[in-house]
C-alpha cells in the first residue's frame with residue numbers, strides 16, 4: 001500500500017480494508033478503496049473514484065467514530081455511533097444509519113442540518129476544486145490517476161451516474177429488506193418482478209401495478225449493464241438484492257437462475273469481499289406456496305440467503321385497519337412455515353416484519369407475542385423479527401419503551417426496521 005503526500009494531503013490510491021462485513025463497536029472500512037486525508041477529514045473513494053465516505057475529526061466533527069456514507073443511489077447516510085443508549089439492542093448494529101430523506105423517524109433527526117455535516121459537504125466540494133488545481137505531473141502515476149478519477153466524479157457526474165443506475169433497474173429501490181443491514185446496505189439490486197400481491201392500505205411503498213415476473217432477457221440485461229456500471233468497483237460488491245416487493249412469488253426457477261447468473265456475470269466468487277449474500281422479500285402467500293424444492297435450491301446456492309416476509313400482525317381487527325387482505329390463521333401458518341424453513345436449511349434465514357402504531361388496537365402486540373412467545377417452546381437465534389413503525393407511532397420515548405418491553409418477552413431476535421431506499 002503506497003502513500004503519497006501532496007502538501008497537506010495524504011493520498012493512498014489503493015488501500016485494503018476488511019474482506020468481510022463485521023459487527024464491531026469501532027468504525028471499520030470494507031473492501032479496496034482510495035483515501036485522501038488532511039487534518040480535518042478522511043475521504044474514502046471507491047475504485048471508480050466516486051466518493052464513498054467522509055469522516056471528520058477534531059472539534060469540527062460530531063463524533064470521531066461517526067461518518068457520512070454515499071450510496072450508489074446518490075443518497076447520503078450518516079452513521080451514528082452511540083447517541084442513542086443501546087443502539088445495538090434496538091437495531092442489531094453498533095452504528096445506526098440516519099437518513100437525509102423522509103423515512104420512519106426513530107433515529108437521526110436533524111443530522112443533515114447540523115453545521116458539522118454541512119461543513120463536511122462544503123469541505124468535500126473544496127477538495128474537488130483543490131484537486132482540479134493541482135499540477136499532477138509531479139505525482140506518481142498511481143496517485144495522479146486516482147486524483148483524475150476523483151475529479152471526473154464531480155457532484156453533477158455522481159448524480160448522472162445514480163440516474164443511470166436507476167434506469168438500468170427500472171427506477172429507485174423504494175425499500176431495502178431490513179436484513180441488508182448485515183452488509184451495510186451495500187447490495188446490487190436486480191429486479192426479477194414488479195408489483196405485489198395485496199396492495200395493503202397502510203403501505204407507503206406499494207406500486208399500483210399488478211404482479212408481474214420479468215423475462216430472463218430483461219434480467220440478464222440488467223445484470224450485464226450493472227456489471228458495466230460498477231466497473232472496477234465490482235470486486236467490492238458481493239451481495240445481491242432480488243427486487244422488488246415479492247421476488248419469492250416469482251418461483252424457484254427464475255430465482256435460482258437469476259442468483260446463479262448474477263454470481264457468474266458479476267464474478268462474486270472472486271470478489272475481494274467474501275461471504276456473498278442474497279436478499280429478497282416474500283409475502284405470506286409466496287411463502288405458503290413455496291415447497292421444499294425451492295428452499296433446497298436456495299440452500300444450495302453459493303450465497304447465504306435472507307428472505308423477509310411482511311406479516312404485520314396476527315390480529316384480525318388490526319389486519320382490517322391496515323387493509324391487508326389476510327386473516328390471522330394464514331399469518332400464523334406463514335409464521336410456523338418460516339420457523340420450519342429456518343430450522344431445516346442452514347443457508348437460509350427467513351425473517352418477518354410486524355408493524356407498530358400508536359393507534360392500533362390493544363390486541364395487536366399480544367397477537368404477535370402469541371406467535372413469537374407462546375407458540376415457541378424456547379428461544380431461537382434464526383427468524384429475526386423486525387418492528388416497523390407506522391407514521392403515527394407516538395413519541396419516540398413511547399415507541400422505544402414498548403419495543404424494549406416486547407423484546408424482553410419475544411423468543412426471537414427483535415430489532416427496529418429502518419426503511420432505507422437505494
Ligand code: SF4
Nearest residue numbers: 196199200203206245
Ligand atoms: S406491504 Fe407488501 S404486499 Fe402490502 S402493499 Fe406494501 S409491498 Fe405490497
